[in-house]
Amino acid sequence: MLKISKRAELPKRQEIVIRAVAILFSLVCAGLVIMILGFDPVVVFREIVMGAIGTELRIKQTVIKAIPLIITSMGIMVAFKMKFWNIGGEGQIMMGAFGASLVALFGPAMPAPLTLLVMAVSAIFFGGLWAFIPAYFKARFGTNETIFTLMLNYIAIKWVTYLQYGPWKDPASQGFPKIANFEPHAVLPSLFGVHVGWIVALVLVALVYFFINHTKKGFEITVVGESIETARYAGMNIKSVIITSMLISGGLCGLTGMIQASAIEHTLTSALSGGYGFTAIITTWLGRLSAPYILVVCIAFAILLQGGAYLQIAMAVPSSVADMIQGIILFFVLGSEFFLQYKLSFNRKLKSKEVA
Amino acid sequence: MTAFLAAAVIAGTPLLFATLGELITEKAGNLNLGVEGMMLMGAVMGFAVGLWTGNPFLAILGAIAAGAAGSAIYAILTVTLRANQVVTGLTLTIFGSGFASFVGKSFIGAPAPASVKSVFATMEIPLLSQIPIIGPTFFRQDIFIYVGYLITICASLYLWRTKKGLNLKAVGENAAAADASGINVNLYKYVHIILGGALCGLGGAYMSLVTIPVWQENVVAGRGWIAVALVIFASWKPSKALVGAFLFGGLNILGFRLQSMGIHISQYIVDMIPYAATIFIVIISTRKNKKEDMGPADLGIPYFREDR
Numbered sequence: 001m002l003k004i005s006k007r008a009e010l011p012k013r014q015e016i017v018i019r020a021v022a023i024l025f026s027l028v029c030a031g032l033v034i035m036i037l038g039f040d041p042v043v044v045f046r047e048i049v050m051g052a053i054g055t056e057l058r059i060k061q062t063v064i065k066a067i068p069l070i071i072t073s074m075g076i077m078v079a080f081k082m083k084f085w086n087i088g089g090e091g092q093i094m095m096g097a098f099g100a101s102l103v104a105l106f107g108p109a110m111p112a113p114l115t116l117l118v119m120a121v122s123a124i125f126f127g128g129l130w131a132f133i134p135a136y137f138k139a140r141f142g143t144n145e146t147i148f149t150l151m152l153n154y155i156a157i158k159w160v161t162y163l164q165y166g167p168w169k170d171p172a173s174q175g176f177p178k179i180a181n182f183e184p185h186a187v188l189p190s191l192f193g194v195h196v197g198w199i200v201a202l203v204l205v206a207l208v209y210f211f212i213n214h215t216k217k218g219f220e221i222t223v224v225g226e227s228i229e230t231a232r233y234a235g236m237n238i239k240s241v242i243i244t245s246m247l248i249s250g251g252l253c254g255l256t257g258m259i260q261a262s263a264i265e266h267t268l269t270s271a272l273s274g275g276y277g278f279t280a281i282i283t284t285w286l287g288r289l290s291a292p293y294i295l296v297v298c299i300a301f302a303i304l305l306q307g308g309a310y311l312q313i314a315m316a317v318p319s320s321v322a323d324m325i326q327g328i329i330l331f332f333v334l335g336s337e338f339f340l341q342y343k344l345s346f347n348r349k350l351k352s353k354e355v356a
Numbered sequence: 357m358t359a360f361l362a363a364a365v366i367a368g369t370p371l372l373f374a375t376l377g378e379l380i381t382e383k384a385g386n387l388n389l390g391v392e393g394m395m396l397m398g399a400v401m402g403f404a405v406g407l408w409t410g411n412p413f414l415a416i417l418g419a420i421a422a423g424a425a426g427s428a429i430y431a432i433l434t435v436t437l438r439a440n441q442v443v444t445g446l447t448l449t450i451f452g453s454g455f456a457s458f459v460g461k462s463f464i465g466a467p468a469p470a471s472v473k474s475v476f477a478t479m480e481i482p483l484l485s486q487i488p489i490i491g492p493t494f495f496r497q498d499i500f501i502y503v504g505y506l507i508t509i510c511a512s513l514y515l516w517r518t519k520k521g522l523n524l525k526a527v528g529e530n531a532a533a534a535d536a537s538g539i540n541v542n543l544y545k546y547v548h549i550i551l552g553g554a555l556c557g558l559g560g561a562y563m564s565l566v567t568i569p570v571w572q573e574n575v576v577a578g579r580g581w582i583a584v585a586l587v588i589f590a591s592w593k594p595s596k597a598l599v600g601a602f603l604f605g606g607l608n609i610l611g612f613r614l615q616s617m618g619i620h621i622s623q624y625i626v627d628m629i630p631y632a633a634t635i636f637i638v639i640i641s642t643r644k645n646k647k648e649d650m651g652p653a654d655l656g657i658p659y660f661r662e663d664r
Contacts (some may be wrong), residue, residue, distance in 0.1 A: 037458070082660040085442060087389075143642045144651075146387070146442070150581065151631040151638075158631075162624035187619050270487060278446055285443045318461055323454025338437035 003344050013338060024334030026329040033324060039317055043099035048322070051310025052303040056193075060309065065195050065265070066302035068093075068256045072199040073279035073287065073294045074208045075252030080289055081212060082225040082245050088134065088149025089253045090277030091156035092127040096254025097125030098160060099246070101179070101268035104186035105168070109174040112185040119186060120258050125253015128247045130156060135246030137197075139239035153277065161270040168268070181266045188263040194261035204252065211248075221245045255279065286333060304329075359608070360613055361493040365501060368605025370395070370559040370567060372504045374583035375590065375597045376511055381427070382414050382587055383515065384548040385654040388430055389445030391556050392580025393452020397422040398557025399564035400456040402649030406565060407463060412475035416561060420556075423557015424550050426452055431549040435542055438658050451595055453574065460571050470571040476500065476566045504598075511594040521652070525578060528652030531659035542600040552645055556580070584632040591641060593653055604630045 031041035052062045072089050079086035099122035130152055163179065170180040180356035185232065188195045212218040220241045224231045229240055260272050283301055287294030308322020366458055386392075397560040402419030406412065429486035433439040475522045476498040494505075510542050515521040526534040527544045535541045564575050582604055589604075611623030651660045 087442065087446075116367055137513055137639055137642075141639065141642050143639055144588070146656075147585060147638050151585055151635045153629045154578070154581070155628050156629045158624045162622050165624065209553060278449075281446055282443055282450075285440055318458055320454045320457035320461065323450055324458060327447055327451025327454055331444075331451070334433050334439040334444055334447065335437045337439055341438075 001355045018336055019333075020322025021334050022339075023329070027333030030254050030328045034321065037321065039315070039321075042298045043312065043322065044315070044317060044321075044341065046326075047311055047314055047317075048304065048307030050307075051314060052307040058306065060194050061196070061309075062299075062302045062306040063198055066299050067195075067197040067201045068260055068274075069280055069283060069298040069301055070295060071197075071204055071256045072253050072257065072276050073284045074204050074291065074297055075249045075256070076284045077287075077289050077291065078208065078212070078245050078252070079249035080225075080284055082221045082242065084135070084138065084225075084242065084246060084249075085146045086131065086134075086149050086246065086249050087146060087281060088131065088152045088250075088277070089280050090273045090275070091149070091153035092130045092154035092250045092253035093257040093273040093277050094153075094160050095130040095261070096123035096127035097268050097272050098156075098163075098257070099123040099254060100258035100261050101182075102126075104182045105180060105268075110185070112189075115185050116188060116262065116277060119262060120255060123254040123258030124251040125254070128256060131154045131246040131250020131253070132174065132243065135243045138246075139242040157270055157273070160268060160272070163268070164270050175352045177267045178244060182262065185261060187266055188259065197259040197263055200255070205291050205295050208252075212291070217241070241304040253271065282330060286330075358489055358492045360609075362496065363487070363609055364606030365497060365602050366567065366605070368602035369501050369504050370562040371579055371583055371586060371604055372508070372598060372601035373559030373562060374556045374580060374599055375586040376507055376594060377423075377552035378583050378587045379590065379592055379594060379597055380511065380524075380548050380555070381552035381554075382592065382655055383475065383528045384545045384654055385531055385652050385657065385659070386431075386434060386545060386549055387441050387445065387585060387656045388427065388448070388549065388552065389442055390426060390430055390444075390448025390452065390552035390580075391583050392555050392576060392578065393455075393491050394423045394426040394556035395560030395563065395576045395583075396452045396456035396574075397426045400459045400560075401557070402561025402573075403468060403564040404459055406469055406472035407466065410469050410471040412472040413473050415565065416558065419557045419624045420554045421557070424554040427549050428554070428555020430553070431546050434658065435545045435549070437505045438660060440470045441656055441658070449580070450465060456575075457573055460573070460575075461479070464573065469570075473569060473600065474638050495645060498566065501564070505663070508513045508594045515594070525543030525652070528654055530652050531657075535659070535661060541661075545659075559583070566589050582630060585594050585631065588641075588651070589634050589637050591637075624664030 027045070031045070034041040034044050051058060053059050062259050075092070076086055076089055100119040103115065103119045103122045107115065110118065131149075134143070134145045134148035134152065137148065138145045165177045168179045170178050171181065188197060190196065191199065212222065220231065223234065223236065224238055224241050228238060231241070256276065257272065260274070261268055261290065265272055279301065283295055283297045287297040304322065304326055308319050308326070311317045311322055312319040372397055377394075378388065378391050389454055398419035400416045401422035404413030405418030409415070426448055429451075430444055433444045434441050479499055479502075481495040481502070485491040487495070523534065523539045524544055526537070527539060527541050531541050559579075560576055563579065564571060568575055571650065586597060586600045586604060589600045607626065611621065611626035614621050614626070615623070
């Protein structure tokens with residue numbers, strides 16, 4: 001008879017072994033699927049890795065994909081710490097990009113640093129606003145935030161689509177539904193060949209880590225997440241904690257929107273969020289809500305994303321194969337969490353009975 | 357007008373199947389955000405099997421099997437291996453959309469075969485179809501729309517009038533208490549999650565075989581997410597899910613109708629209405645604080661017997 005019991009504390013080494021075995025299993029399983037699809041798994045895996053880190057240019061592409069993932073994950077993490085299931089990252093990114101575009105397209109002419117700063121502030125404001133709405137209702141009436149934030153995603157995407165096909169359509173684009181490109185002073189500069197978003201991302205990882213672990217507000221967020229009762233007993237203002245942490249969460253997602261609009265798209269488009277809001281939920285969870293781990297997971301994910309995109313060009317393997325591999329690996333990693341938390345053992349008593 | 361209403365019913369039918377699927381899943385206490393992925397898996401398998409065999413029943417069976425397979429992965433991970441439901445559901449959506457676009461790659465732009473489409477021909481129901489407005493709207497439709505009505509009625513009866521249905525609700529409301537009273541919690545969860553996935557697969561196939569009978573990338577186009585919202589809109593009641601699905605189906609096609617009538621409201625603004633309406637309903641239902649309008653109490657909370 002199989003018996004499941006909760007593990008007390010897992011030694012670090014054993015944890016690493018379990019995770020490694022899970023990833024190995026997932027690679028074998030993904031390899032089988034690739035073989036069934038008619039490709040050589042070894043070649044496909046090699047090309048994914050080489051496509052992501054093989055040349056300097058590809059590394060830059062990988063970093064560019066990691067940046068929005070890292071910043072969004074930091075935002076999602078602040079909400080998840082509080083057990084506020086913010087799955088509205090996608091919409092908050094969109095509204096952030098909208099806020100940044102508002103400044104870039106219609107703001108007064110300003111020097112580049114000032115323009116970028118005002119764009120970032122506007123993006124944080126609109127991203128924060130998009131998170132504030134569900135946070136307010138959650139704090140006030142206990143409204144379910146999962147559905148609320150999910151619905152706001154669609155409203156934000158439709159809003160930007162409306163602008164793109166309607167009032168903001170660039171008359172110079174000859175009927176093509178496209179918003180005008182930003183002026184050069186509204187485009188983020190580069191450092192070492194990659195736009196400065198990578199510095200922002202790294203600084204934010206450090207800041208969020210410090211905020212959660214070493215400030216009073218960060219501590220309050222963790223306590224509210226662990227037990228509302230404890231937080232109430234300790235005299236914390238729960239409503240204020242919910243709203244603050246969601247403002248931070250949405251603001252960071254909004255900042256992602258600004259960076260993508262300014263540095264990558266050079267404009268606002270309805271495809272700008274690119275699923276990062278959803279992927280960040282997965283990276284945040286796999287990173288166990290800890291900023292340094294999340295950073296590592298995000299980089300691994302960016303390698304998969306970039307490698308998958310390269311696969312399509314290099315081997316004519318459709319990028320959907322990369323999505324499937326990603327899904328399979330995730331299934332295994334999610335499943336392996338169980339073995340980290342629980343111990344399986346055979347019930348001796350029953351066994352000896354069988355022998356007798 | 358009746359043409360519009362009839363079109364709304366057709367547009368709402370995939371939503372109805374998926375919503376009922378998610379509703380049954382949530383009644384077991386599991387929030388599966390993989391609806392979009394399961395619908396895509398059903399859409400592509402229904403289309404592919406239809407294309408290969410020309411047999412509509414095998415096509416539908418393929419779609420149901422694909423949706424069920426997707427939800428089975430979800431069930432193993434969340435019920436047996438106790439993984440986080442939100443993350444697992446999202447992963448299922450990623451996997452499902454990758455699966456659909458890979459399988460469907462070879463037949464992008466291909467129309468659904470005529471032999472399959474013939475099953476979806478309009479079948480008038482005698483007498484009922486003669487009722488003004490209601491008749492042409494609801495009873496001059498294809499067989500799968502009638503199947504949709506039937507599943508709605510069955511689901512209602514099952515949840516409120518059978519012992520198994522009441523047990524299911526007990527599992528979703530308080531798994532520990534259900535377990536203590538001798539209900540096999542994990543079995544109930546498995547069966548209903550997989551049943552829910554099968555319905556989502558069916559909804560997806562309706563999209564690819566009837567609503568848009570030409571295979572294209574991302575044929576489901578976010579309807580899986582609307583279905584998740586519709587479950588709340590319907591406050592977990594199948595009859596309300598039917599109303600909601602047709603209402604949302606109507607809103608889906610309203611913008612284009614308004615344009616053709618010379619009323620210039622952007623389709624994209626009209627598209628926001630269903631989502632805004634859902635938010636509105638979520639707020640109203642929490643403010644009223646009526647127990648029966650709320651979701652299952654244990655929704656999203658994994659059940660571990662050992663933790664009890």
